[in-house]
Amino acid sequence: MHSKNDKTTGSITIPTSMDRVSTALIAASIESINRVGPCAAKVTLEKIEDVREARRKIIIDRAKEILHKWTIESMPSVDEVFKEIAETLKIAKVEKYGPDELSAGPEVDSSKEIIVVEGRADVINLMRCGLLNVIALEGAKVPETIKKLTREKESTAFLDGDRGGDLILKELLQVANVKYIARAPRGKEVEELNCKEIFDALEAKVPIEEVYKPPKREKPKIEVPKEIAQITKELEGTLEAVLLNEKLEQIERLPVSQLAERLQQMEGVDTVVFDGIITQRIVDMASEKNVKNIIASRISEAVKSPLSVQLMTFSEIKES
Numbered sequence: 001m002h003s004k005n006d007k008t009t010g011s012i013t014i015p016t017s018m019d020r021v022s023t024a025l026i027a028a029s030i031e032s033i034n035r036v037g038p039c040a041a042k043v044t045l046e047k048i049e050d051v052r053e054a055r056r057k058i059i060i061d062r063a064k065e066i067l068h069k070w071t072i073e074s075m076p077s078v079d080e081v082f083k084e085i086a087e088t089l090k091i092a093k094v095e096k097y098g099p100d101e102l103s104a105g106p107e108v109d110s111s112k113e114i115i116v117v118e119g120r121a122d123v124i125n126l127m128r129c130g131l132l133n134v135i136a137l138e139g140a141k142v143p144e145t146i147k148k149l150t151r152e153k154e155s156t157a158f159l160d161g162d163r164g165g166d167l168i169l170k171e172l173l174q175v176a177n178v179k180y181i182a183r184a185p186r187g188k189e190v191e192e193l194n195c196k197e198i199f200d201a202l203e204a205k206v207p208i209e210e211v212y213k214p215p216k217r218e219k220p221k222i223e224v225p226k227e228i229a230q231i232t233k234e235l236e237g238t239l240e241a242v243l244l245n246e247k248l249e250q251i252e253r254l255p256v257s258q259l260a261e262r263l264q265q266m267e268g269v270d271t272v273v274f275d276g277i278i279t280q281r282i283v284d285m286a287s288e289k290n291v292k293n294i295i296a297s298r299i300s301e302a303v304k305s306p307l308s309v310q311l312m313t314f315s316e317i318k319e320s
Contacts, residue, residue: 012043023048092127094120097135098145105132113154115202116146116178118168121191122158129195134158140168142175156180156205160189173208180205222312223320224295231273232295232314241274263289271295278303278311 001010012030016023033043097104103120111133117123119136126134137146149155157172159165161184172178182205184190185197193201227248235242241259243251245268254262256276263269263285271293272286278299286294287306295312305311 008039011046092132094123094127098143098148100138100143100145102136102138102143102145104135107132108135108149111153113156114149116150116155116157116172116176117190118160118165119191122189125191125193126158126198129198131198137168140164140171142171147176150177154179156182156202158182158184158190158202158205160184161186162189169211173211178208180207181211182206219316221318222316224312224317226319228271228273228293228295229317229319232317235273235275236297236314238275241272241276243269244271244273246270260285263291280304283309283311 001008014026014030016026018026027045027048031043031045033041035041092106094103095106096102097108103123105123105127108114113133115126115131115134117126117134117136119138123134123136135146135149137143155176155178157169157176157178157180159168159181165183169181182201184193184201188197190198225248228244231242231244231250239256240253241256242253243262243266245251248271251266251269252262256274259272259274259276260281263272263282267289269286269289269291272282272291273295275297278294278296280300280303282294283303283305286309291309293310293312295314295317297314299311299313303311
């Protein structure tokens with residue numbers, strides 16, 4: 001309150017958390033006051049202020065200030081932008097690697113995986129596309145450096161799609177431990193591919209097992225007397241067994257299900273032929289009974305064959 005020239009003025013502040021309608025009603029009621037104590041008085045409404053709006057405005061203004069400052073501080077200078085772009089465009093230099101001084105990218109040592117290409121031009125082309133773990137053979141003969149690297153790191157051979165690439169692939173398969181093979185499109189060389197073609201070819205790489213499958217060596221057939229060869233033909237599909245003595249005379253013919261029990265009881269059996277699987281139990285019993293030969297349709301993978309018993313399958317024998 002302030003007094004001047006026999007007049008007193010003052011301000012009334014009323015905080016409220018009521019809704020707008022109730023607040024406006026209170027304001028109107030206060031304006032209707034015409035006396036304060038014994039004195040005449042007049043009350044005039046100056047303003048109704050929403051504190052939440054005011055606080056919100058303060059927050060917004062401060063946020064604008066923070067954002068403006070952040071933008072200025074974080075925005076790189078023209079020199080920094082130029083330098084960053086220049087670094088991106090800069091192509092790494094081809095290096096000489098190992099005792100053979102092979103052309104290579106700078107990340108051959110630091111990478112767990114490497115890409116083996118044919119020549120220096122291929123290295124340059126892959127490095128242009130950002131592939132820095134690349135090394136060149138530089139010749140049809142595989143250098144010792146490549147042999148060593150392919151044993152230590154997961155290696156992909158990326159070769160030209162021509163006859164030269166085919167020949168180098170054969171050489172690599174013989175002396176190096178390459179895991180994957182990638183080829184340029186047929187008739188094209190790696191050095192002339194664009195980046196998309198390079199990445200497409202590498203993405204389409206295949207495991208070495210799908211490219212090279214060592215030829216299976218057929219075991220030579222085991223010659224057996226014609227009597228045994230004839231019995232094997234007769235037994236196929238019957239689930240029966242035949243026991244033979246040393247003179248290849250038939251001692252007994254019985255179901256395969258009874259074979260183990262019968263072997264345990266008999267003496268003088270030299271050869272057992274049966275339409276079934278040779279198991280360790282059969283082999284052990286045959287060894288105990290001095291059986292020399294067992295011939296069956298299949299041999300279990302778990303069987304350990306004693307030196308005293310020769311194990312054969314129907315497909316391994318031929319008539320002598």
